[in-house]
Amino acid sequence: MTGEQKARLEQLLAAGFASRQPEPEPQFEPWGDRPYGHLSAQRLTSLISDRTAESRRAERLAADFARQAEAKRAELAAPVTPGQERVRQVTTVLDRADELAALAATERRNEHQARESVRHAQEVLRRVAEAKGKSRLALRLAGTSRMG
Secondary structure (H helix, E strand, O other), X not given: OOHHHHHHHHHHHHHHHHHOOOOOOOOOOOOXXXXXXXXXXXXXXXXXHHHHHHHHHHHHHHHHHXXXXXXXXXXXXXXXXXXXXXXXXXXXXXXXXXXXXXXXXXXXXXXXXXXXXXXXXXXXXXHHHHHHOOOXXXXXXXXXXXXX
8 A cells, every 4th residue: 555545544433533423322221220129039039930941942942943944944955856846836736726726716706696686686677567467556656656
């Protein structure tokens, strides 16, 4: 490094350190205060042992998960066998078949609703045709007339 480069580096470092704001000191609780002061020593000992046991269980569980993840990673890194390739292909076909079956069920429900709508419309049309042949007086007596 040349003298000019060293001077420039020192200038940049000095400017960088000068522009930094000092961070405030963190606030801590006084050492004499007990956050669990309302608990007896026996209860504190019990809590410590409970939490220690929970942490050990959590560590064992984490280790189990790590082992499972490593086994999966190794399984995925292994070369694909012809049987596995065939299973992948079959799974793709079965997934598509499931999608089509769900679509068919939806279409079947839509068809049923359409048939019900047609049946209702035909019933209304039949009632209108019946009423068309009756006189206004007969309709009023039957209570189907809106005139009041």
